[in-house]
Amino acid sequence: MTPDDERFLRRAIELAAEARTGGNPPFGSLLVGPDGAVLAEDHNTSVTDGDITAHPELKLARWAGRELAPATAAATTMYTSCQPCGMCTGAIERSFLGRVVFALSTEQLADLKPPTTGPGVRLEGPALPEEARVPVTGYYI
Numbered sequence: 257m258t259p260d261d262e263r264f265l266r267r268a269i270e271l272a273a274e275a276r277t278g279g280n281p282p283f284g285s286l287l288v289g290p291d292g293a294v295l296a297e298d299h300n301t302s303v304t305d306g307d308i309t310a311h312p313e314l315k316l317a318r319w320a321g322r323e324l325a326p327a328t329a330a331a332t333t334m335y336t337s338c339q340p341c342g343m344c345t346g347a348i349e350r351s352f353l354g355r356v357v358f359a360l361s362t363e364q365l366a367d368l369k370p371p372t373t374g375p376g377v378r379l380e381g382p383a384l385p386e387e388a389r390v391p392v393t394g395y396y397i
Contacts, residue, residue, distance in 0.1 A: 264335040268335045287320060313347070320351040
């Protein structure tokens with residue numbers, strides 16, 4: 257962990273505090289380019305936007321996917337107040353960001369939250385794999 261890493265993590269934590277002050281869950285993130293310049297920053301707006309996907313990590317990954325060349329994205333670091341959730345991790349991977357540095361782990365966050373009370377999602381499959389592979393075959397070549 258470098259002094260710059262600590263400085264950028266502190267900014268992510270400030271963004272998390274701004275989110276909370278605005279009535280949203282307390283999460284904040286920023287993207288730093290290969291030259292050390294802040295490229296973009298955001299905070300959670302899931303409550304005020306009425307959008308359960310309005311996580312800062314997802315918003316920044318989408319921005320990077322639109323605005324950055326893959327080589328630049330690969331040299332970019334995302335700093336975030338908490339470890340990205342599965343949804344955000346998938347978007348980060350697809351945007352080709354090279355590094356993520358987080359301040360609070362998923363396990364540490366879980367200790368600060370009440371337990372999830374929902375029934376969870378039941379996944380079923382694979383089903384019809386031979387039919388489903390037809391539109392996919394050859395796409396990634």
